[in-house]
Amino acid sequence: EVQLVESGGAVVQPGGSLRLSCAASGFSFDDYAMHWVRQAPGKGLEWVSLISWDGGSTYYADSVQGRFTISRDNSKNSLYLQMDSLRADDTALYFCAKEIAAAGLDYWGQGTLVTVSS
Amino acid sequence: EIVMTQSPATLSVSPGESATLSCRAGQSVSTDLAWYQQKPGQAPRLLIYGAFTRATGIPARFRGSGSGTEFTLTISSLQSEDFAVYYCQQYHNWWTFGQGTKVEVK
Numbered sequence: 001e002v003q004l005v006e007s008g009g010a011v012v013q014p015g016g017s018l019r020l021s022c023a024a025s026g027f028s029f030d031d032y033a034m035h036w037v038r039q040a041p042g043k044g045l046e047w048v049s050l051i052s053w054d055g056g057s058t059y060y061a062d063s064v065q066g067r068f069t070i071s072r073d074n075s076k077n078s079l080y081l082q083m084d085s086l087r088a089d090d091t092a093l094y095f096c097a098k099e100i101a102a103a104g105l106d107y108w109g110q111g112t113l114v115t116v117s118s
Numbered sequence: 119e120i121v122m123t124q125s126p127a128t129l130s131v132s133p134g135e136s137a138t139l140s141c142r143a144g145q146s147v148s149t150d151l152a153w154y155q156q157k158p159g160q161a162p163r164l165l166i167y168g169a170f171t172r173a174t175g176i177p178a179r180f181r182g183s184g185s186g187t188e189f190t191l192t193i194s195s196l197q198s199e200d201f202a203v204y205y206c207q208q209y210h211n212w213w214t215f216g217q218g219t220k221v222e223v224k
Contacts, residue, residue, distance in 0.1 A: 035213070037162075037215075044205065044215060044216075044217045044218045045154075045156075045162065045205055045207075045215040045218075046215065047207070047212070047213040047214060047215060050213065059212065061212075062119065095161055095162075100164070100167060100173075102209065103150075103152070103167040103168055103171075103209070104152035104164050104166075104167035104168075104173070104207070104209070105152070105154075105162075105164060105207075106164045106167075106173060106174070108161035108162055108163075109161065110160075110161055111161060
């Protein structure tokens with residue numbers, strides 16, 4: 001059974017940093033690209049970042065470019081999102097998701113909540 | 119960034135009836151389009167990818183169609199578990215979501 005479990009969400013002050021983790025199991029983690037998607041309270045989905053299967057390619061939404069860094073450790077079946085210079089509008093539930101061969105996101109975690117507030 | 123626009127924002131449908139949801143892309147995305155269903159307190163679930171291919175385990179009453187800039191998700195004979203928010207997403211040029219359509223009980 002495929003499982004994605006996010007962790008690391010917290011309340012952080014504006015300008016602060018946070019590192020999210022996503023532990024994957026039940027599939028060959030190093031065969032698939034992985035994504036982070038977020039959802040602000042009561043709002044829709046926003047794509048955040050993508051990393052290729054080997055970590056060699058990364059992509060970011062304009063809203064987080066230069067502030068967030070996606071990475072992975074295939075030896076640990078883990079995905080990460082380093083979030084720096086956090087702003088109030090980064091407040092959201094952050095999901096990690098597995099890509100189905102450049103054709104959609106077929107498995108999602110339950111999300112971890114990041115709240116940016118003073 | 120390719121802007122995805124979904125309509126209507128809310129669709130009121132009676133159980134057993136059909137629902138038609140629309141998604142328009144700001145520029146052609148070919149068939150690089152997915153549909154997701156999200157229920158309150160849950161993660162999104164992939165329904166359709168490649169504009170019309172049902173994901174594993176998705177019932178046949180969910181049908182995707184369209185290409186280029188105009189796409190449709192049709193849900194036939196709505197069941198109680200189908201009342202939810204539906205999002206389209208393009209992956210032709212980066213990845214962007216539509217703002218969602220809420221399907222509610224009429």
